[in-house]
Amino acid sequence: MFPQRLDSPLAYDIAKAMIDGFNRHYRLFRAESARAKHRFETADWHGQQRAQRERIEFYDLRVNEAVARLEKEFKAGDQPMEVWHQVKLHFIGLLVNHHQPELAESFFNSVTTKILHRAYFQNDFIFVRPAISTEYIEPRGAPTYRPYYPSQATLPDIIEQMLDDFALQGSYANKRRDAERVAHVILNRFHQVKLRANFQLQVLSGLFYRNKGAYVVGKIMNGFTEIPFSLPILHDTHGKFYIDAALFGEDDLQMLFSFARAYFMVDMEVPSAWVQFLRSLMPRKPRAEIYNALGLAKQGKTLFYRDFLSHLNYSSDRFRIAPGIKGMVMLVFDLPSFPFVFKVIKDFYPPQKDTTREQIKGKYMLVKQHDRVGRMADTLEYSNVGFPLDRFEPELIEEIRKFAPSQLEIGDRDGNGEMEVVLKHVYIERRMIPLNIYLQEAFDTLAHPESPAQARRAKDQLEHAVIEYGNAIKDMVAANIFPGDMLWKNFGVTRGGKVVFYDYDEIEYVTDCKFRKVPTPRNEEDEMSGEVWYSVGPKDVFPETFEPFLLGNKDVRAAFMAHHADLLDAAFWQHHKERIQAGQMLDVFPYEESQRFQHEGHATHF
Numbered sequence: 001m002f003p004q005r006l007d008s009p010l011a012y013d014i015a016k017a018m019i020d021g022f023n024r025h026y027r028l029f030r031a032e033s034a035r036a037k038h039r040f041e042t043a044d045w046h047g048q049q050r051a052q053r054e055r056i057e058f059y060d061l062r063v064n065e066a067v068a069r070l071e072k073e074f075k076a077g078d079q080p081m082e083v084w085h086q087v088k089l090h091f092i093g094l095l096v097n098h099h100q101p102e103l104a105e106s107f108f109n110s111v112t113t114k115i116l117h118r119a120y121f122q123n124d125f126i127f128v129r130p131a132i133s134t135e136y137i138e139p140r141g142a143p144t145y146r147p148y149y150p151s152q153a154t155l156p157d158i159i160e161q162m163l164d165d166f167a168l169q170g171s172y173a174n175k176r177r178d179a180e181r182v183a184h185v186i187l188n189r190f191h192q193v194k195l196r197a198n199f200q201l202q203v204l205s206g207l208f209y210r211n212k213g214a215y216v217v218g219k220i221m222n223g224f225t226e227i228p229f230s231l232p233i234l235h236d237t238h239g240k241f242y243i244d245a246a247l248f249g250e251d252d253l254q255m256l257f258s259f260a261r262a263y264f265m266v267d268m269e270v271p272s273a274w275v276q277f278l279r280s281l282m283p284r285k286p287r288a289e290i291y292n293a294l295g296l297a298k299q300g301k302t303l304f305y306r307d308f309l310s311h312l313n314y315s316s317d318r319f320r321i322a323p324g325i326k327g328m329v330m331l332v333f334d335l336p337s338f339p340f341v342f343k344v345i346k347d348f349y350p351p352q353k354d355t356t357r358e359q360i361k362g363k364y365m366l367v368k369q370h371d372r373v374g375r376m377a378d379t380l381e382y383s384n385v386g387f388p389l390d391r392f393e394p395e396l397i398e399e400i401r402k403f404a405p406s407q408l409e410i411g412d413r414d415g416n417g418e419m420e421v422v423l424k425h426v427y428i429e430r431r432m433i434p435l436n437i438y439l440q441e442a443f444d445t446l447a448h449p450e451s452p453a454q455a456r457r458a459k460d461q462l463e464h465a466v467i468e469y470g471n472a473i474k475d476m477v478a479a480n481i482f483p484g485d486m487l488w489k490n491f492g493v494t495r496g497g498k499v500v501f502y503d504y505d506e507i508e509y510v511t512d513c514k515f516r517k518v519p520t521p522r523n524e525e526d527e528m529s530g531e532v533w534y535s536v537g538p539k540d541v542f543p544e545t546f547e548p549f550l551l552g553n554k555d556v557r558a559a560f561m562a563h564h565a566d567l568l569d570a571a572f573w574q575h576h577k578e579r580i581q582a583g584q585m586l587d588v589f590p591y592e593e594s595q596r597f598q599h600e601g602h603a604t605h606f
């Protein structure tokens with residue numbers, strides 16, 4: 001029932017405490033993000049990574065604080081429905097001129113659902129969809145983006161001006177050279193195209209910080225054409241700034257904002273305006289993923305869930321067991337029309353998987369907090385997710401009943417006459433093509449090609465996948481991650497053709513592993529033994545033993561040995577372990593070597 005009067009002072013006080021809680025959260029979140037600038041200027045790379053990791057925890061801490069305050073000061077959980085209805089309306093009123101209303105609404109949902117019993121918090125009490133518009137919110141401080149109007153001749157000057165507007169403390173090795181390089185590549189893009197009256201750059205007013213990089217992000221407009229661009233700024237070996245590359249177009253930007261990378265640090269007063277701008281650069285990227293990439297993961301989760309519910313309303317296919325080899329610890333399912341997979345931790349594992357639910361969750365958390373270097377898929381974690389029962393293949397229900405009974409509840413949770421499958425704990429991640437399936441398709445084509453051209457394409461595809469696979473492992477190694485289980489089935493191929501890892505239960509830090517050569521057999525008996533005759537510690541890794549599992553196919557073997565034979569050598573792994581132990585941090589940048597401007601004294605680049 002919609003309340004006709006707002007007459008409960010208590011409801012106002014609760015709403016006010018709630019908004020105070022959110023404001024505190026966003027103030028701290030923003031301050032930590034803003035400090036990224038100083039960490040970049042002072043080359044505090046370990047500090048940058050630590051802050052990236054720690055910021056992820058901020059949200060839950062602030063929600064818990066708000067819940068505790070509401071219970072203590074207002075006995076919020078004991079208040080009747082009338083009061084809670086009024087709390088929501090007061091809260092809406094408090095958001096009218098707010099600069100992050102969509103985030104505050106999600107915060108309200110988080111706090112409210114923690115306080116009220118599920119049956120009690122029908123949709124009337126929370127924000128199922130946004131109540132406050134995020135359109136045209138103007139920041140009080142720096143504008144969201146800045147327009148620059150160059151001519152062909154003044155473009156380098158304008159680019160210098162743009163760089164100066166970021167007010168980085170420190171100096172460029174050669175700002176003029178960088179500006180001219182960037183101007184040159186921009187003008188090349190418009191070669192033989194007339195520069196129109198509206199020729200301009202629109203550039204987001206803050207830099208995007210991650211690891212060792214700071215990224216300018218904007219778009220170039222000319223006539224009816226808009227080209228997204230980004231300029232990575234790095235430190236050279238003398239601590240001076242330089243522009244390492246110029247990235248153009250939606251695909252380059254998608255790589256930068258990939259779900260397989262760590263979240264950016266950006267100082268944003270009106271995040272919705274930033275998201276709107278970024279969406280204009282990457283129209284195919286869901287807003288949920290953009291919020292995630294900006295470190296606003298709770299908002300990403302909220303939007304993802306809304307997209308998902310809406311998709312369910314506009315589709316009729318059924319959830320099924322995901323294609324590919326079934327997991328030993330994860331039960332994986334998908335909805336064919338929806339580009340994500342759902343993963344539930346099983347209750348039972350085969351003996352070779354010596355692990356527990358808590359350990360598995362710990363590994364997934366490790367990946368979430370770590371630099372994912374474009375090679376480890378991000379996961380969204382949900383509790384008590386309800387799905388319509390009639391959209392499940394019976395075989396999938398049986399599978400869950402058999403392997404994860406503790407996670408499954410079937411019933412009419414909301415009392416609306418619709419039966420639901422409620423899963424206690426689920427990870428959701430982007431669906432990829434499992435690499436084993438991808439390779440198998442290439443093998444099948446090669447076995448029965450319809451034409452020589454088709455055979456050539458399949459061979460190229462196979463080679464590319466194997467090279468990418470090795471690159472993925474090397475990128476992870478650079479970031480101190482040993483994937484543990486390197487079988488093809490644990491990697492997937494993305495829409496952009498990148499190979500990404502998704503099986504985290506055996507992940508370890510490289511620095512925790514002991515990389516060994518297989519000892520020489522002591523006698524003939526050892527040599528003939530099919531068993532492992534030498535002693536193996538829990539963290540011992542024998543890289544040369546990967547070979548028989550990976551390289552059964554001759555084409556795969558050829559491609560692998562040509563590019564990645566070093567992965568079978570304990571010395572390669574040991575070398576990286578020592579490098580990381582010595583405090584050296586490699587950054588895996590989100591663009592190709594071939595896209596870089598050439599520099600002397602440039603930073604190490606993978």
Ligand SMILES: Nc1ncnc2c1ncn2[C@@H]1O[C@H](COP(=O)(O)OP(=O)(O)OP(=O)(O)O)[C@@H](O)[C@H]1O
Binds near residue numbers: 332429503
């Ligand atoms: N993101 C994804 N996209 C597409 N398929 C996926 C994805 N994640 C998992 N799968 C499918 O589900 C299977 C099992 O997933 P996963 O490897 O995460 O489970 P696991 O139990 O950890 O596996 P293992 O038994 O190797 O430890 C994969 O082999 C793959 O076929």
